[in-house]
Amino acid sequence: MKPSLRNINAYTIAALIVLIGGLLLYIIWGIRYNVWMDVGIYSITIVLILGGLFGAILSLTFDKTTEEQQ
Secondary structure, three states, rough: OOOHHHHOOOOHHHHHHHHHHHHHHHHHHHHOOOOOHHHHHHHHHHHHHHHHHHHHHHHHHOOOOOHHOO
16 A cells, blocks of 8 residues: 555644654754753654654555545
């Protein structure tokens, strides 16, 4: 199955918000505390970014059922 932009739904939007939130968290944390190499913030950022990325890919690859298409 190929990702299709026709399959955008609430799960896709939520996944993109998590992805953007992960990026913003890392950037804002780095600017505020001037710490760019911290294992703690890496672990949180990686979970958010990968969760958002995989969530967006998965939600775009699933085909809609006949009930959802109507």
